[in-house]
Amino acid sequence: MRIVIADDNTIVREGLASLLQGRGHEIVAAVGDGAAVLPALASEHVDVVVMDIRMPPTHTDEGVRAAVALKAARPEVGVLLFSQYAEVRWARTLLDVASVGVGYLLKDRVAEVATFIESLQQVAAGNVVLDPEVAAALVQAPRPLRDRLDRLTARETDVLRLMAEGRSNAAIAEMLFLSGGTVEKHVTAVFAKLGLEATTADHRRVLAVLRFLSA
Known part of the structure; x- marks a missing residue:
């Protein structure tokens, strides 16, 4: 296989490269x-890309966004998300845009070298591979509420998480290095995506937090 590796952790990146090269694959x-990633593929034939999810500059969803862009531009290239975290929303984001040649594996699985390489080969061949923990989380997540939460952007999710911690808009702005107006726009977007209309009977901020915690 011809492989591209995208991971901001030098040890992981070089370790994967060494492991795969040692088994006859080309990095x-x-x-x-x-x-x-896309520039690296511009003039090269590549079978599969191993993509970390959290990378610079914000360490939130850069890998997922890069994977979505890659599948749009080069649908024939397999993409394996490779992360420490089993996050349903990222799995759904990828599966929503591509039904072939995608996967999501936890980094713990790299210790099982044969399983890891088999997963890469499956993704390169156009199949879908999900880590058992990720697959279980997808099955167990309640759909109606999860669907609404999955519509939130990474930044909106960050804002909602801090709301759940009891932070004020001013505190959220300071912690996320945003303006107060930007935070207000994110909060308004959260309310809209969770279906929370403004009424005199309900406190939307509390309801949004309760929905987040229940999921």
Whole structure:
């Protein structure tokens, strides 16, 4: 296989490259952020990209966004999200845009070398591979509420998480290095996506937090 690795952790990136090269696979490029992936594929034949989810600059969803862009531009290239975290929304985001040649594996699985390489080969061949923990989380997540929460952007989710911690808009703005007006726009978007209309009977901020915690 011809492989591109995208991970900002140098040890992980170089370790994967060494492991795969030692088993006869070719590393076309090993990069430290999602934005460098498409340029690396511009003039190369690549079978599969191993993509970390959280990379610079915000360490939130750069890998997922890069994976979505990659599948739109080069649908024939397999993409394996490779993360420490089993997050349903990222799995759904990828599966919503691509039904072939995608996967989501937890980094713990790299210890099982044969399983990891088999997963890469499956994704490169156009199949879908999900880590058992990710698959279980997808099955167990309540759909109606999860669907609404999955519509939130990474930044809106950050804002809602801090709301759940009891932070004021001013505190959220300071913690996320945003303006007060930007935070207010994110909060308004959260209310809209969760279906919380303004009424005199309900406190939308409390309801939004309760929905977040219940999910």
